[in-house]
Amino acid sequence: MEKVLRDKKAILLFMLPAVLVYTAFVFFPMCQSIYFTFFEGTPNVDFEFVGLQNYAKLFHDVNFKESFLTTMQYFLVTGGGWVILGLAVALMLQYGMKRFSNLSRTIIYLPVVIPGVAAAALFSKVLEVTPTYGLVNSLLDLLGLEQFIRGWTGDSSTAMWMVCLVDLWKGIGYYTVIFYAGLVNVPTDLEEAARIDGAGRLTVIRKIVLPLLKPVTVMCVVLAIMNSLKVYDMPVVLTDGGPGRTTTVLSIYMYKTAFTKWQYGYGSTIAVVLLILILVLTQAVMRFERKDGK
């Protein structure tokens, strides 16, 4: 088996089917999407070449700018929250709750396996105000805080925060498990040596554990960037991009532009912008990691 796996031809042969499928269903459609950005209309029906017009339109499109800022808000709150809180919870599991670690990990990971649509439907009821108060508003009513009672997903000042928080709750377990796997692989003798030298727990975490956890942290940051920038299901199901356009992230705007306004070219342009954004941010993270490594 080892000889087989060292053989480059064998490796290529094993990879070939997956590469073909990936090329046909991911890479080719992506290239086609980039190709579409130079056209406008409906493919196979009335597609016209427009050159760079779609890219020029981005700079004047107020809706695009609003969606971009909304997406950035989601990226910072939810994406950032996944990494920071995921790490915090993993540290707590490793250093604070070792006794109940298995049970805690299961509970924390449970929201990850709930389908996004189900989670959104659940929180629609939790955050409800009409026809009856949901859990949150009922608690506020019980505590005498009626002034805070509102339709959390129907109020433009709170709708996006709700989308961010619900997705944060749902995704945090995923990053916690990844960080935890990294933490258990940190050599314990280094921690022991630091403790013998008089380092406290926090110092050990800051000076020993976190630096050794860097590769895992970078991976989580990259995953968080990708998952937060291409978010779609939670805002669609929870708020349908509203009220107004307050929760219309770039992926929703892209979808509506292509499929309800019949502007496949401009919709593809927005998709390319998303692709470039993800590439730029992930490259920035990788470069930062390499520089630091030197």
Add this chain to the structure above:
Amino acid sequence: MKRNKRVLAIWLAAALGMSALTGCGNEGAGGSGNPDTGGSAGEKTEAETAADTTDTADSAETTDTAADETPYTFKVISENSPDDPTSDVYAIKLALDDYKKEHPNFDYEFEVVKKYDIASKIAILISSNDVPDLFTYEDGTSLDALIERDAIVDITEDFSRIGVELEDVVLPGAISSKHVLSNYEHMYSLPMQLTTNGVWYNKQMFAEHGWNVPTTWQEFQDLCADIKEAGIQPLACNGADKWPITRWIMLYADRMEGENVHLDASQNKNGRSFRDPIFVEAATEAQKMFQNGYFGEGFNTVEASTQYQMFLTGQTAMMYSGSWLLATWTDPEVNTLGEENIGYFIPPGIEGSQIDMDHASRMDDLSCATALCLGKEKFETGRTHDFLRYLFTTLGDRQSEVGIMTPYVTTEELEYSPTQQIIVDQLQESLYPTLWFEAKMDSASTDVALENAQLLAEGTMTPEEYCERLASSVDESFPVE
């Protein structure tokens, strides 16, 4: 050894390939999985190819023979569930079931898609040459995109190919309404039902509190204030759907300056624009109603089903909606309030406006707002003409039986329930029909009108800004010369 290595490599590669392809297998929404029934997007089955070579639309006999001999799956997409007896497609499902009993090789698939997702679904199907046989769609300007892409049947030109004339199955009023809605000379869709829109109210609640049906707009506002003071939410509103919010802008503007004022402004016609003071005033009045709490808390999150529930359980005194609810009102299992307790009135006129009270009471958003479209590519094969003839010659009777105000010719003597009679009487009174607020807007302006309506209602957007954004969008599609 080398040979063993090669054999092993091939087996492992095949296993990898099979596992990689596992995730790709997908019947897809509405996909049939039966290779004989035209399930593949853009590909014709043997049966369809065979049907193409026969003399299609002109020979009912040949069509009958083709339908009987070769299997066919009739595909329908609608926003409402066909299994709900109060839904407007239930009657179509009944027809499909009955036809299927007589034609064992005929099958059907129903796919339910949310109203505002239907456009994107149909767009994808047009690109992949797989437009369904029958589907519901928003009527008016929205349909233009399908007409321009030659995706749907020209009803005026081609309906008769199914073996019956349009005028023999669709009521004249419905045909006229369709022509008013359309931006083209020909009709490109069929009606789903004849609808009127107004305020449904709880008669029992009104009687208990001594409230009367208002005769002026100001009386209506005072009534709402009184109901709110009594600790009851005056109106239920499905703000999550957005259109009920813009409806109040339209009602006020039309009662001030006529039923066509919003239609003209939608296309910058006759010197009208959404920048006109009347629209700012109308948007202000609509905003006031929402800010005064007449629609309760969290109206932006309320969907239609919740709205109906709130009204039927007595949580609200009134609700603005359409006569498509007749099927709901006539079903005693759903209508717990009782038909005899439900009243109806058209929002009254405004004292001192250009439009007198009588005119206002006969002004009605009267339309067949949901379009029933026939997919052109599949229609052209002629495979479905026999069924379509069966459907449209029996649809009037079927819709009447389930309590829907039918735009189709009926053959049976009709006995109306109390709420049906209200609507029949109202339809006879309507002398000044109009269309809904977004009916004549282009798709971009429709988005602007609907998306910003929630912000207007909750008070984060001023009426001036709302009207200016809408007017600017209309100017892009209909530049003022």
